[in-house]
Structure formats: C-alpha cells, structure tokens
Amino acid sequence: MKMTGGQALAHSLRIEGIDTLFTLPGIQLDYFFDALWEIKDEFTIFHTRHEQATGYMADGYSRSTGKPSGFIVVPGPGVLNTTAALSTSYACSSPVVCITGQIDSHLIDQGVGALHEINDQVGLLAHLTKLSERGETPGEIPAMMRRASRAIQEGRPRPVSVEVSPDVLATVADVTLLEPETINHRNAADIDSDLIEEAAKLLGNAESPVICAGGGVLTAEAWEEVNELSEILGAPVLMTSNGRGIVDERTPRGLSGRFPTNELVPNADVILAIGTRFSMASNMGLGGGVTVTGKLIQCDVDRYEIGRNYPAEIALQSDAKLTTAAICEALRAHNKKRVSRDAELSDLKDRQTAGMAGMTWQAGMSNAIREVLPEDGIVVSESTQVGYFVQGGGFPVYKPRSFFTSGYQGTLGYGYPTALGVQVGNPDKVVVSVNGDGGFMYNVQELSTQAQYDIPLITLVFNDGLFGNVRRIQEQKYNGHSMSTDLNNPDFAALAELFGVTGYQVQSAAELKTTLSRAIADRKPALIEVQQPRTPDLASPFPMQQEPPRPVVELI
CATH class of the missing domain: 3.40.50.970 (Thiamin diphosphate (ThDP)-binding fold, Pyr/PP domains)
Incomplete structure (x- = not known):
C-alpha cells in the first residue's frame, strides 16, 4: 500500500496499541504530525510546554496503568530535554516509547551544523533505553515499531526509542502494515519446577522467613499472589519504595522503610526477594547496607539483577506472578506450622511510628x-x-x-x-x-x-x-x-x-x-x-x- 513514512509511523503506533501520546511538535516532525491528524480520533494526545514534561507524563501514565504510552519530540535539543525522564523511566521499568525525529538522512553524523544535529543520536539514546533504532525507509517502520512494542512487553519493561528523518517521513513508498499481535509474556514453560521445589522446601522449613517485594511485583501484577504467599508463610512483606501498596500497610505484614528493614532482614533465616534488585544488602544509596545472615531466594525476570547485590542461594529468572503462584502451590507439601508473628510485626510498626x-x-x-x-x-x-x-x-x-x-x-x-x-x-x-x-x-x-x-x-x-x-x-x-x-x-x-x-x-x-x-x-x-x-x-x-x-x- 502506498503511504508516506509519517503515515506508516502513525498507523504502526495505532496497530501496536500505543494510543496515548504526549507531544511537543517541531519542524522535523511535520509530516508525522500531519499523518497523526488524519487518524487523530484513534489517539488521546496531550501537548506540553516543555519536552521534559512529555517524557515524565508518559512515565506517570504507564507506571500507574501498566499500559504503554509514547512521547514525541524533535531531535537534538528536544530529545535531550527528555533524558532525565528517560533515565527515570529506565530506573523504574516503565513501558514508554520515545518517538523522535532526525535531520535529513544524508546529513546524519556529518557534522555540517544542520538544525538540531547531534552526533550519534541513536547511540546516545541506547544508553537510556532497552532498544534504540532508526527507520531508514518507510517500509522499515512497521517492523521497527513491532520490535519496539515487543521490547516494552517482553521480559523487564523499560523505555525504548525510535527515530525517523524528515525526508523518510515525507517519502511515499510501498509499505506493508503488520497485523496486530498479542504477546504472551507469561510462559509457564519458563518456570523451573525443580527450583520451585527447592525454594518451597527452604521457605517451608524457615523459622522466620521474610519476603522483600519490589516494583517488579507491581509490573507483573503479582500482588494477589504475594499476599497469598505471605498468608501461607505468616511472613512479613518488606516493600521497597517502588513496591509500596503490594500489601496493605494497615495490616501487620505490610511494611516499608529503613526501620523495619534493619530489624527484619538481619533476623531472617530465609529471604525471598521478588522483583527487586535487593539493594538493601549493599548500600541503599545511604552509605551502609543491611547485614544479611539468612539464605536468599531471588526471583526476577531480569537475569542481571539476580545476585547483583547479594549472592542468591536459589535463582529464579522468571515472571513474578507465575513464580509466586507456583511457590504457593508447592508449599502445600512443605510448609511447617508457625506461631503467628502479627503481634511482633504490629509492635515493630508501632515502634517505627514512634521513631518517626x-x-x-x-x-x-x-x-x-x-x-x-x-x-x-x-x-x-x-x-x-x-x-x-x-x-x-x-x-x-x-x-x-x-x-x-x-x-x-x-x-x-x-x-x-x-x-x-x-x-x-x-x-x-x-x-x-x-x-x-x-x-x-x-x-x-x-x-x-x-x-x-x-x-x-x-x-x-x-x-x-x-x-x-x-x-x-x-x-x-x-x-x-x-x-x-x-x-x-x-x-x-x-x-x-x-x-x-x-x-x-x-x-x-x-x-x-x-x-x-x-x-x-x-x-x-x-x-x-x-x-x-x-x-x-x-x-x-x-x-x-x-x-x-x-x-x-x-x-x-
């Protein structure tokens, strides 16, 4: 089908389900915005007064809904204005798509002083994203957007970046749009049943287990499974700042902050860290880590986070929702009876409140x-x-x-x-x-x-x-x-x-x-x-x- 590169990009966004956009237009994006105008009813579009706000608004939207969103800015100084937002999205595992322009294709990286030119823009953005690509022709754009869409849905979600030059956005060419794709990012085959059994035995025989839960639990929408596991084990759930709300903090087992961390982690004989890099065992950015004496079971979809801050006795590289559900099931055969810790944990929360x-x-x-x-x-x-x-x-x-x-x-x-x-x-x-x-x-x-x-x-x-x-x-x-x-x-x-x-x-x-x-x-x-x-x-x-x-x- 004949269409411009701008139309290919607009329709590919629609097909990939990225329908909420935060924008600030500019000259390198004119053909793209004209294409968006043709199908504007397919999108919800907000424009801001500064580029950094486009990136931050997209991050807030995506983290709070679990849905991908996009922000659109001009190249060079425009996209550079969004880098603090991109680094925040990267740190917080946010499924955000950065869509930016470029200078004309034949001028890229030539150093001729074209408007908004910076050297190796796609390489620069690669340091802040999970994927950074440039669409060189209109026909390449649908596949590029499919790769971007997969990247923010598969494994650990993090921002991605795509860029297209104005001459490519303006060019009319034959383009084959892709069919919508449903990605099953939870595969039960990824669960290692032997490791689940080992983890269940270790947790089931623990005297004072502790669950440390981070933002990965929220990303995987695994809060119900974590609550069930906490109930089975009678274990407190120590939530990171990005994991707050996994367990209702009005209940004895829902805790957060340095005070309970300093008390619970050193005294735990087994720790299950789910969707967190477990940085409390290193320095937490405050100049001193927490002593860990128990065995660590670490579950994370990102293999690079496992063992990064403390050696894991059992490493579970898999989806937090499926893994936690599997552990709950396996514990039926291994979980020992324990005295309720609710009074102990309520007292800990009271002392935290008094201390603050x-x-x-x-x-x-x-x-x-x-x-x-x-x-x-x-x-x-x-x-x-x-x-x-x-x-x-x-x-x-x-x-x-x-x-x-x-x-x-x-x-x-x-x-x-x-x-x-x-x-x-x-x-x-x-x-x-x-x-x-x-x-x-x-x-x-x-x-x-x-x-x-x-x-x-x-x-x-x-x-x-x-x-x-x-x-x-x-x-x-x-x-x-x-x-x-x-x-x-x-x-x-x-x-x-x-x-x-x-x-x-x-x-x-x-x-x-x-x-x-x-x-x-x-x-x-x-x-x-x-x-x-x-x-x-x-x-x-x-x-x-x-x-x-x-x-x-x-x-x-």
Whole structure:
C-alpha cells in the first residue's frame, strides 16, 4: 500500500496499541504530525510546554496503568530535554516509547551544523533505553515499531526509542502494515519446577522467613499472589519504595522503610526477594547496607539483577506472578506450622511510628494528607522533606500502584509532570503531587498544560525558599558554608491562578487537611502552597557531624 513514512509511523503506533501520546511538535516532525491528524480520533494526545514534561507524563501514565504510552519530540535539543525522564523511566521499568525525529538522512553524523544535529543520536539514546533504532525507509517502520512494542512487553519493561528523518517521513513508498499481535509474556514453560521445589522446601522449613517485594511485583501484577504467599508463610512483606501498596500497610505484614528493614532482614533465616534488585544488602544509596545472615531466594525476570547485590542461594529468572503462584502451590507439601508473628510485626510498626514521630512537622503534614485521601487515592512523591518522610514509611499505602517515586534516580523536578501523567491515566482517582519549591519550579510551566486539559491533579508545594536539603547539609556538615541554595520564589497560589488553576495557601497541617478536603471535593485543577519552616530547622532522622576544617590554601 502506498503511504508516506509519517503515515506508516502513525498507523504502526495505532496497530501496536500505543494510543496515548504526549507531544511537543517541531519542524522535523511535520509530516508525522500531519499523518497523526488524519487518524487523530484513534489517539488521546496531550501537548506540553516543555519536552521534559512529555517524557515524565508518559512515565506517570504507564507506571500507574501498566499500559504503554509514547512521547514525541524533535531531535537534538528536544530529545535531550527528555533524558532525565528517560533515565527515570529506565530506573523504574516503565513501558514508554520515545518517538523522535532526525535531520535529513544524508546529513546524519556529518557534522555540517544542520538544525538540531547531534552526533550519534541513536547511540546516545541506547544508553537510556532497552532498544534504540532508526527507520531508514518507510517500509522499515512497521517492523521497527513491532520490535519496539515487543521490547516494552517482553521480559523487564523499560523505555525504548525510535527515530525517523524528515525526508523518510515525507517519502511515499510501498509499505506493508503488520497485523496486530498479542504477546504472551507469561510462559509457564519458563518456570523451573525443580527450583520451585527447592525454594518451597527452604521457605517451608524457615523459622522466620521474610519476603522483600519490589516494583517488579507491581509490573507483573503479582500482588494477589504475594499476599497469598505471605498468608501461607505468616511472613512479613518488606516493600521497597517502588513496591509500596503490594500489601496493605494497615495490616501487620505490610511494611516499608529503613526501620523495619534493619530489624527484619538481619533476623531472617530465609529471604525471598521478588522483583527487586535487593539493594538493601549493599548500600541503599545511604552509605551502609543491611547485614544479611539468612539464605536468599531471588526471583526476577531480569537475569542481571539476580545476585547483583547479594549472592542468591536459589535463582529464579522468571515472571513474578507465575513464580509466586507456583511457590504457593508447592508449599502445600512443605510448609511447617508457625506461631503467628502479627503481634511482633504490629509492635515493630508501632515502634517505627514512634521513631518517626520526632519529625513533628513532617508527620503532621503526612497525616493530614493520609486522613483525607481516599483509600484508592494516589500520591506521587518528590525530593522534599514531606516526600522523604512519606517515602521512608511514615505514610501508609493501601493499594497497588497508588504510590510513586523516581526510584534510584532521585530525579528532582520529576514529581509534578509525572503526577499529571498519573492523573491522565487514572481520571476517576484522586491524585496528589507532593513537591518542594525547588523541584516544582523545574516544570512550573506545565500549569498551562494542566489548565488547558482540565487535569484535576492536586499539587502541594512546600515552600521554605531554599534548596532545603542541600542547605541543611551545608549548614550542619560543612561548617555553615552555604551557597547557591537561596530561592527567589513567586506567590505560587497566585501564579497558579494566572494559569487557570485554583490556588490556595495554608500555614499548618490543620489548614492543609481542610483545604485538601475541599480540593478533593471540587475535582478541579488545584495547587496548595504550604508555608514550611526552613529545612535546616526541621528534625531529621539522620543527624550530621561537622566535617573537620579543611587545610588553609594560600596561593596568592
């Protein structure tokens, strides 16, 4: 069939089921957008005010729904603006497709200074994606998109990138579109029954087993199986920040945070790690790992993660849902009776709450959010003081896919646009975005996008006029040598109103609770600015020691 490269790309997206797109058009993509226009009713399309927001919104949409989505940006500086979002999607195993343009085919990598030219763009993006390809002719595009679609569905989902030059998008050629394909990414044949039997024997005879569950459980939609396994073993489920909500944290066996990690992991005789790289055994990014004395069974669809941070006694490279179900079945023949640990675990949770209660201000704000958020409400956290408290286990999470972080990337500024994507993917749920004033300003322009599409996200901006955590470190660890951390902020509530988003200002946890309740009831785009004490003046679970004075260097 005769069609342009742009039409081949648009129809291939439709065929592969990538029907939600976040875009920012530009000249190298004109033929593609013209083709999209012809079948625009097949897609849900949002355009943003900055390229980084296209990538973050796609990540939020895909992680919260489990469905693939795409973002479309121009090459060179356009796609470079999305790299923080791509690295976050990569860290958090998000099935996102980056669709970008190129310069004309005969100019690629020639260094002639064409508009938006960068060297080896496809190679650069390969470092941030599971697959990076270029369509050289219209006829190649359907197969390229099929490979991209398979990559985000098979094994561990991670972002992919495809690019097409404007001359290829404009060229008319014979193109054979592919038939839709259904991929069965769960194959019972991949389950090693002998290893399952070994794992069941080890777990069944354990005195104090612990299940460590990560984001891979949510990706595999294996939360029911993990809950069943926890019930069979009477074992606590220690959830990573990306795995929160697998088990309802109102129950004794649903736990998260450093405090229960430090108590449960060293005392476990057998640990089953499912869908997590088990980084708690190395350093967790905080300068010290947790002692592991028990035997580790590790289940992960990504073979490179097994044993990466601690040697696995039994390695199960397979789908988390099928594997956990198989272990549950095998345990029928091997599981010993155990005394209930619910009282012990409830006491542990109480001690965690008491230990975090010293952070009075953060606890008050976190409690205010939890008390009015519906059971199935969603929180997107950020790199800010209330965010750290929430991520650290101070905020109980009830449901799967109802709590999101930037994973090990710790991407400052990701929160607000990611939350917009989460709200787009979950239009009937209440979504709250927790931000500091520094991070929020990375994407403040997307207030325009929120208002334009009437996205009923509720955004909290905690304002202390500082890059607060850095300032705290400078003051408390580096002898008060503070620099580059003072912020000249606008009136955030007034700014939101100028964009058409309802703005509020509050001073206390009680006011936040009342105002958040009102915003939830209104179901309109809203921003609540919360006045925060200086971060260095807030209590912290990590007291700092002053560094010794540096040598005096006199060169003049």
